[in-house]
Amino acid sequence: MVDKGKVSNLAIRNRExxxxxxxxxxxxTFHFKPSWILAVIxxxxxxxxxxxxxxxxxxxxxxxxxxxxxxxxTLLNATGxxxxxxxxxxxxxxxxxxEKLEFExxxxxxxxxxxxxxxxxxxxxxxxxxxANVEVSRTELAKAEADLKExxxxxxxxxxxxxxxxxxxxLYDAAxxxxxxxxxxxxxARAQITAAEAARRAAQVAVDYTLIRAPFDGVILKKHADVxxxxxxxxxxxxxxxxxxxxxxxxxxxxxxxxxxSNLHKVTARQPCDIQLDAIPSERFRGVVHRIMPTVDKxxxxxxxxxxxxxLDERILPDMSAKxxxxxxxxxxxxxxxxMAVSAAALVQRAGTAAAFVIDGDRVKEVQVGxxxxxxxxxxxxxxxxxxxxxxLNAPAGLKNGSLIRLAE
Numbered sequence: 588m589v590d591k592g593k594v595s596n597l598a599i600r601n602r603e604x605x606x607x608x609x610x611x612x613x614x615x616t617f618h619f620k621p622s623w624i625l626a627v628i629x630x631x632x633x634x635x636x637x638x639x640x641x642x643x644x645x646x647x648x649x650x651x652x653x654x655x656x657x658x659x660x661t662l663l664n665a666t667g668x669x670x671x672x673x674x675x676x677x678x679x680x681x682x683x684x685x686e687k688l689e690f691e692x693x694x695x696x697x698x699x700x701x702x703x704x705x706x707x708x709x710x711x712x713x714x715x716x717x718x719a720n721v722e723v724s725r726t727e728l729a730k731a732e733a734d735l736k737e738x739x740x741x742x743x744x745x746x747x748x749x750x751x752x753x754x755x756x757x758l759y760d761a762a763x764x765x766x767x768x769x770x771x772x773x774x775x776a777r778a779q780i781t782a783a784e785a786a787r788r789a790a791q792v793a794v795d796y797t798l799i800r801a802p803f804d805g806v807i808l809k810k811h812a813d814v815x816x817x818x819x820x821x822x823x824x825x826x827x828x829x830x831x832x833x834x835x836x837x838x839x840x841x842x843x844x845x846x847x848x849s850n851l852h853k854v855t856a857r858q859p860c861d862i863q864l865d866a867i868p869s870e871r872f873r874g875v876v877h878r879i880m881p882t883v884d885k886x887x888x889x890x891x892x893x894x895x896x897x898x899l900d901e902r903i904l905p906d907m908s909a910k911x912x913x914x915x916x917x918x919x920x921x922x923x924x925x926x927m928a929v930s931a932a933a934l935v936q937r938a939g940t941a942a943a944f945v946i947d948g949d950r951v952k953e954v955q956v957g958x959x960x961x962x963x964x965x966x967x968x969x970x971x972x973x974x975x976x977x978x979x980l981n982a983p984a985g986l987k988n989g990s991l992i993r994l995a996e
Contacts, residue, residue, distance in 0.1 A: 643993040647980040648946055651972045654928035655871055657861040659962040661912040663853045665892070667844030669864070669907040671837060672893075673803060676811070676830035679705060681796035682819045685812050685831065692810050696801040696834065703831050705818060707797035714790035721783040728776035735769035742766045799831055808905065809833040835905055840896055841877060842909045845889035854879060854913055860894050861912040864903065871923065873897040874911065928965040933978045934958065943972060944979040944986060946994075951979060953988035 683705035690702055745762035748754040812818055812828040819829070842862055846854055860874035877895040884891070894911050896903065934941045934956060941958045944951040959967035972978065979986065986992075 641991050643949065643991045644983055644986055645995045646944075646946075646951075646983065646986070646992050647995050648977045649930045649933050649980045651927060651929045651968060651974055651976040651978065653925045653974065654962065654965055654967070655861070655925050656922045656962055657871065657912060657914060657918055660915045660918065660922075661861070662915050663846070663850050663913040665844040665846050665911045665913070667842045667894075667909050667911060669840055669903060669905055669909055670843045671835035671905050672839040672841055673805070673836035674808075674833065674905075675802055675835075676833050677702060677799055677802065678820055678830045679703075679796060679799050679818050680820050681705060681710075681793065683707070683797055683817070685814050685816045685818050685828075688810070688814060688831075690807050690832075692807050694807045696805060696807060698801055698803050700801045701798050702801055702807070702834075703799040703812075705797035705799070707794055710790065710793040710797060714787065714794050717783065717787035717790040721780065721787050724776060724780040724783040728773065728780055731769065731772035731776040735766070735773050738762070738766040738769035801834060803834075803836055804838075805834045805836040807832050808835050837903075837905075838899065840899065840903055840905065842874065842894040842896075842911055844892050844894060844909070844911045845884070845887065846892050848883060848888050848890060851879075851890050854892055859914045859917045861914060861918075862894065862896065863910045863912075865908040865910075866904075867900075867902055872900065872903070873923075876913070926959075927968045927972070927974055928962065929968055929972065929978060930980060931961060931964055931966045932981050934966060935982050941966075944982050944988075944990075945972070946977040946979065946992065949991060949993070951986065951988070951990050951992055 685703060686706045687704040688702070689700075689704070690696055696702060742762045742765075745754060745759045749756065749759045810832050811830045812832075816828050818831060854876060856876055856879065858876040860876060862872040862874045864870075864872070874894045874896055876892060878893040880891040880893070882891075883889070892911075929943070933943050935943070937953075937955070941956045942953055943956050944953055954971050956971035957969035959969050961967075979992070
């Protein structure tokens with residue numbers, strides 16, 4: 588017989604094993620695979636990117652800058668250089684070794700001042716000799732005049748004695764001849780003095796040639812020879828120098844600008860101009876058209892226009908690069924002052940008030956702008972912006988305060 592208790596225990600164990608297997612089967616059915624987890628993460632990231640993340644707005648920018656009102660009245664712009672109209676390369680008429688330079692480059696000089704000296708011992712000796720010859724000639728004249736005086740007395744006595752018949756006619760004629768000879772000696776001595784004085788003047792000129800003087804008031808621009816160099820007129824070799832210095836009158840500075848033939852009709856005599864120098868970019872100088880040269884450079888198809896400075900400044904130097912704006916009218920004092928301005932396309936209207944978007948890092952900040960006159964395509968800025976601020980140009984419609992931006996290339 589089968590033991591019923593054992594059968595019952597066996598059935599219970601079988602049911603427990605079946606239950607454990609079912610439990611394991613359900614657990615394996617709901618196990619999360621790694622690929623599912625990755626998919627969930629990617630999905631969440633995409634949702635954040637497309638649904639929550641802020642996208643930058645692509646914008647162009649412009650800088651708040653200094654603007655000169657003259658630019659609004661400019662008919663034509665041209666470039667050129669500052670050139671002195673009175674300039675000379677000073678040389679010597681004598682040949683000799685340079686002994687001394689009296690001035691340095693950049694030194695102001697007056698007309699007639701000695702700039703340099705050549706060795707002059709030989710010409711000074713010649714001058715001294717000529718001066719001595721003048722004194723000798725004067726001594727000869729004094730001697731001749733004394734002989735003439737004596738001959739006059741002798742002739743008068745001879746005339747009296749001849750009248751009284753105390754002397755012969757032959758003695759009287761000898762007195763007359765002696766007197767005539769004395770007169771000739773005086774004339775000869777005087778002529779010798781004239782010749783000696785002329786020789787002395789020539790010797791003095793030779794000495795003066797060794798003194799190189801300034802031909803006019805000006806400034807020494809450049810030195811071409813040094814002490815010890817041999818200076819020769821109309822020559823410039825490795826052994827000798829021609830010019831000693833270059834000198835210019837800085838009171839005659841003008842800008843020589845090249846104007847295209849096609850734009851020449853925009854330039855007239857006495858036309859007001861605005862001059863900007865590359866060396867002094869922060870300032871503008873008043874000018875006026877002085878001369879329009881009557882020739883055309885056919886290689887460049889340009890005409891040279893000379894523009895004279897109305898306000899000379901000691902900082903203006905020869906050969907500086909210059910930009911010339913030919914204006915349509917004379918400017919007032921206020922119109923010559925620089926102002927802060929920005930492109931009109933950088934301003935937007937907010938409830939009737941001008942505003943601009945200032946770029947601050949990768950975001951923008953909307954600020955109210957106090958604007959003034961419109962000069963061409965720019966607007967004068969009274970307040971709200973600072974010089975060199977970068978602002979958005981042609982702001983997109985959706986741009987607002989604090990928007991994330993990206994500068995367009």
